[in-house]
Amino acid sequence: MRLVLILLLLGVYGCSRDSATGIDVADALGGVPETGFARAMEPRTFSFPEDHYSHPDYRNEWWYLTGQLEDENGARFGYQLTFFRIALAPKATVRDSAWATRQLWMAHAALSDIDAQEHRHEQRFARAALGLAGQSRSPFRVWLEDWTLVGGEDGEFPWTLEVESDDFSLALTLTPERAPVLQGKDGLSQKSAEAGNASYYYSITRLETAGELRSGDLIHAVDGRSWLDREWSTSALGDDQIGWDWFSLQLSSGADLMLYRLRERAGGTDPHSAGSILSADDRRIGLGAGDFELDALRWWTSPDGARYPVAWRLRVPGEELDLRVEALLDDQEMRTSVSYWEGAVGVWPFAGGESIGRGYLEMTGY
Numbered sequence: 001m002r003l004v005l006i007l008l009l010l011g012v013y014g015c016s017r018d019s020a021t022g023i024d025v026a027d028a029l030g031g032v033p034e035t036g037f038a039r040a041m042e043p044r045t046f047s048f049p050e051d052h053y054s055h056p057d058y059r060n061e062w063w064y065l066t067g068q069l070e071d072e073n074g075a076r077f078g079y080q081l082t083f084f085r086i087a088l089a090p091k092a093t094v095r096d097s098a099w100a101t102r103q104l105w106m107a108h109a110a111l112s113d114i115d116a117q118e119h120r121h122e123q124r125f126a127r128a129a130l131g132l133a134g135q136s137r138s139p140f141r142v143w144l145e146d147w148t149l150v151g152g153e154d155g156e157f158p159w160t161l162e163v164e165s166d167d168f169s170l171a172l173t174l175t176p177e178r179a180p181v182l183q184g185k186d187g188l189s190q191k192s193a194e195a196g197n198a199s200y201y202y203s204i205t206r207l208e209t210a211g212e213l214r215s216g217d218l219i220h221a222v223d224g225r226s227w228l229d230r231e232w233s234t235s236a237l238g239d240d241q242i243g244w245d246w247f248s249l250q251l252s253s254g255a256d257l258m259l260y261r262l263r264e265r266a267g268g269t270d271p272h273s274a275g276s277i278l279s280a281d282d283r284r285i286g287l288g289a290g291d292f293e294l295d296a297l298r299w300w301t302s303p304d305g306a307r308y309p310v311a312w313r314l315r316v317p318g319e320e321l322d323l324r325v326e327a328l329l330d331d332q333e334m335r336t337s338v339s340y341w342e343g344a345v346g347v348w349p350f351a352g353g354e355s356i357g358r359g360y361l362e363m364t365g366y
């Protein structure tokens with residue numbers, strides 16, 4: 001469901017700002033700012049590795065990676081790396097200038113050191129000019145300055161990611177354990193009632209992950225699993241939607257669960273909330289808003305005053321799932337141009353017992 005961070009670019013480059021967050025999330029994602037962009041109107045045929053590449057006819061696009069890792073001593077970490085592309089106009093510039101571009105890029109990276117109970121994050125912005133940021137072929141590459149996601153000559157895996165910042169670094173190799181799964185209706189993920197308020201959306205729900213990370217001054221050799229989300233769209237939210245709660249969970253049974261609850265301004269759950277379960281034998285089970293239930297169990301208040309539910313009861317009665325999903329570190333708030341919560345979570349049976357999974361949770365609009 002990853003919609004939130006493109007809002008940062010929209011805010012920095014021209015949207016009106018409110019005093020609390022800098023951006024009104026729903027306003028930024030609603031409607032179409034200029035005619036000429038393509039819109040997600042109906043299902044399409046997906047092709048891989050072609051759809052790993054950029055789709056510049058659409059206004060917004062992202063490559064979104066999250067994962068949980070451990071070192072040989074059992075120290076636990078969560079990470080996020082996201083590249084966002086946003087087009088300011090539907091047609092390419094014709095100005096004779098090395099600075100001329102209609103594309104802007106943003107990247108977010110974060111590392112949650114679970115045992116140390118520390119969360120580090122950084123954001124970057126760049127224009128798609130002078131080689132500062134972009135997405136290229138042969139080899140497949142997404143980059144913003146020296147933060148990179150690189151694959152093979154034709155986009156094939158394994159992919160490698162590299163992030164370097166003052167407080168942390170990541171150098172990881174990603175190899176899929178499962179094929180891409182199309183979300184929504186054959187990859188068309190409808191987010192509100194208006195035609196075109198949708199994205200094209202696929203996930204790779206399990207990628208074997210190994211490499212090295214630095215947390216503060218300490219370097220760790222790590223392995224674990226990651227999750228890739230890919231979406232592109234031009235508009236998504238309706239006027240009555242204010243935010244969302246998005247879950248990506250890898251269960252020890254071999255099943256993977258993605259779902260998002262779109263929240264209405266009046267406090268209810270929007271009927272376009274949805275999700276899916278990918279069973280251990282690769283059957284996709286689609287979920288509508290009426291197929292799952294979410295109840296907040298525990299809240300955490302950030303230093304800036306936002307109050308986030310960091311423990312949940314998640315039920316999918318039709319699949320006999322009754323889960324407790326809880327943050328492994330309460331303060332995983334991304335205090336960037338817009339504050340939101342994105343972090344590593346554990347999964348347990350609601351009735352009690354040993355851990356049965358892990359994943360990531362994103363919360364906006366709080």
